[in-house]
Amino acid sequence: MFHGKAHKVGAHIDTDAIIPARFLVTTDPVELGANCMSGLEPGWVEKVKKGDILVAGENFGCGSSREHAPVAILGAGIPVVAAHSFARIFYRNGFNMGLTLLEIGDGVEKIKDGDELRVDADAGAIENVTTGETIPCAPVPAFMREILEKGGLAGYVKDAIAKRA
Amino acid sequence: MRRTLAEKILAEKSGEEDVTPGRIVRCPLSLVLANDITAPLAIKAMAKMGADAVFDREKVVIVCDHFTPNKDIDSAEQVKFCREFARKMGLVNYFEGGDVGVEHALLPELGLVGPGDVVVGGDSHTCTYGGLGAFATGLGSTDIGAAMALGETWFKVPPTIKVVLTGKPAPFVGGKDLMLRLIGLIGVSGALYKALEFTGPLAASLSVEGRMTMANMAIEAGGKVGLFAADDTTAVYASAHGRQNAPLLAADPGATYEREVVIDATNLSPQVACPHLPDNVRPVEELSSITIDQAVIGSCTNGRIEDLRVAADILKGRKVAKNVRLIVLPATPGIWKEALREGLLEIFMDAGAIVGPPTCGPCLGGHMGILAGGERAIATTNRNFKGRMGSLESEVYLASPAVAAASALTGVITHPSAI
Numbered sequence: 329m330f331h332g333k334a335h336k337v338g339a340h341i342d343t344d345a346i347i348p349a350r351f352l353v354t355t356d357p358v359e360l361g362a363n364c365m366s367g368l369e370p371g372w373v374e375k376v377k378k379g380d381i382l383v384a385g386e387n388f389g390c391g392s393s394r395e396h397a398p399v400a401i402l403g404a405g406i407p408v409v410a411a412h413s414f415a416r417i418f419y420r421n422g423f424n425m426g427l428t429l430l431e432i433g434d435g436v437e438k439i440k441d442g443d444e445l446r447v448d449a450d451a452g453a454i455e456n457v458t459t460g461e462t463i464p465c466a467p468v469p470a471f472m473r474e475i476l477e478k479g480g481l482a483g484y485v486k487d488a489i490a491k492r493a
Numbered sequence: 494m495r496r497t498l499a500e501k502i503l504a505e506k507s508g509e510e511d512v513t514p515g516r517i518v519r520c521p522l523s524l525v526l527a528n529d530i531t532a533p534l535a536i537k538a539m540a541k542m543g544a545d546a547v548f549d550r551e552k553v554v555i556v557c558d559h560f561t562p563n564k565d566i567d568s569a570e571q572v573k574f575c576r577e578f579a580r581k582m583g584l585v586n587y588f589e590g591g592d593v594g595v596e597h598a599l600l601p602e603l604g605l606v607g608p609g610d611v612v613v614g615g616d617s618h619t620c621t622y623g624g625l626g627a628f629a630t631g632l633g634s635t636d637i638g639a640a641m642a643l644g645e646t647w648f649k650v651p652p653t654i655k656v657v658l659t660g661k662p663a664p665f666v667g668g669k670d671l672m673l674r675l676i677g678l679i680g681v682s683g684a685l686y687k688a689l690e691f692t693g694p695l696a697a698s699l700s701v702e703g704r705m706t707m708a709n710m711a712i713e714a715g716g717k718v719g720l721f722a723a724d725d726t727t728a729v730y731a732s733a734h735g736r737q738n739a740p741l742l743a744a745d746p747g748a749t750y751e752r753e754v755v756i757d758a759t760n761l762s763p764q765v766a767c768p769h770l771p772d773n774v775r776p777v778e779e780l781s782s783i784t785i786d787q788a789v790i791g792s793c794t795n796g797r798i799e800d801l802r803v804a805a806d807i808l809k810g811r812k813v814a815k816n817v818r819l820i821v822l823p824a825t826p827g828i829w830k831e832a833l834r835e836g837l838l839e840i841f842m843d844a845g846a847i848v849g850p851p852t853c854g855p856c857l858g859g860h861m862g863i864l865a866g867g868e869r870a871i872a873t874t875n876r877n878f879k880g881r882m883g884s885l886e887s888e889v890y891l892a893s894p895a896v897a898a899a900s901a902l903t904g905v906i907t908h909p910s911a912i
């Protein structure tokens with residue numbers, strides 16, 4: 329269950345917007361988080377409070393395969409992203425890093441910047457506390473749940489390696 | 494079951510009978526790649542997984558090409574971290590010095606990838622190898638760490654869009670223009686989660702280099718892979734690059750496609766993607782009022798010998814416009830030496846170009862050609878996102894080597910036939 333303020337961004341937000349390449353000289357979540365979305369708007373992260381929710385249009389996370397992008401979002405204190413749709417590499421990366429991603433299609437229109445949201449990822453529902461509306465979202469695919477149950481991909485592979493030994 | 498090319502390769506490698514789109518298949522990997530930006534995170538992920546060895550020291554490849562020659566202390570530390578890992582693991586294919594090329598130009602040249610392979614790379618342009626008939630796609634570092642340890646990964650079988658390339662292209666119209674045209678038509682999410690399969694008479698007549706240029710930008714339409722059939726042209730290339738007896742591969746006739754898109758080269762002008770998305774595509778003639786400060790010829794998209802020959806043809810005996818910086822980065826040491834032998838580098842130097850080492854450098858705003866606020870570049874690279882090559886106030890136009898060279902001569906975006 330997540331509860332926070334929505335920060336809304338547009339469609340086709342690319343990974344250079346999420347974390348510009350000049351910041352890729354580190355893998356530290358705090359340093360990356362401090363520059364989250366600086367390719368979209370310098371200082372964007374300053375308005376984010378821990379636990380806030382990112383809401384985006386279609387194809388969120390398009391562009392490079394840099395895992396620094398979901399790491400930067402997590403580092404900024406954002407645990408969940410709800411988007412119309414996600415770029416495919418970003419979608420895998422998000423789950424692998426423990427960032428919850430929800431595909432909500434046109435439901436994105438029912439959220440405005442600054443709305444208060446309550447997200448139940450397991451039940452697949454977003455409650456817009458500000459408007460009183462509930463927005464259904466696509467369930468997390470079975471295979472992704474399997475990875476999440478092992479605490480992310482690292483835990484999943486650790487298990488697989490232990491089984492091989 | 495009649496299969497598309499993507500389904501065929503995944504069925505063959507995974508051993509799964511049912512490869513209908515949407516199915517998740519586990520697949521052994523022919524090769525796993527990472528670079529100086531993505532390998533450090535992958536190496537750390539491996540450690541978290543408790544993996545103390547790679548699955549195959551010949552099939553895990555690290556190419557330090559993005560910020561090399563190391564642009565600052567932090568990037569030097571990242572490369573050092575990669576180097577220490579490569580030594581510890583005994584990686585056969587580790588590149589960081591004079592043997593470095595831009596990864597997606599280097600691996601095909603060395604025969605490390607070929608038809609029918611299933612390849613994952615910690616780099617979104619790994620889809621380049623689809624030009625050789627390999628199912629190749631980019632993944633994030635944790636996926637790559639797992640793949641380095643296990644030698645396998647999972648894929649959701651993608652639905653396929655059939656792209657029929659047809660018509661006779663005019664001079665100066667090539668793979669880059671066809672691909673920009675396609676991205677302009679279907680948009681940057683037009684192939685989201687999907688495979689692109691390039692067919693038709695024009696696909697068959699393209700060189701392997703031209704095919705790799707097109708497959709390279711599949712990701713710019715959101716695609717998982719961009720595939721060409723492996724035909725006789727592919728076999729000749731593969732064999733010249735150390736891959737004997739590479740299989741011939743094509744989709745089954747009557748396979749099911751999600752949709753079909755036709756790209757007709759007849760009357761097609763050279764295409765240019767305007768800021769700030771690769772699908773903002775217009776014919777070159779419409780942009781003749783756009784002045785440029787910099788032209789970049791290189792990258793995994795268009796830094797191959799064929800690209801340099803096209804550019805040299807246009808630049809020969811001419812001078813780059815005053816106040817324009819032309820930067821030429823041959824994509825691999827092999828290409829660099831070939832360009833030297835053919836006299837292309839001398840043509841570039843005489844024209845007033847800067848010839849640099851193989852590196853991704855300016856393409857991702859790393860180094861070796863960063864733009865200041867208000868500056869504009871025309872580049873043979875693959876992305877024109879806001880701030881991609883430097884300042885958030887700079888602009889990047891994407892085009893072919895011919896258009897980039899012609900524009901460098903005039904200082905405005907120029908049709909090569911006007912030179």
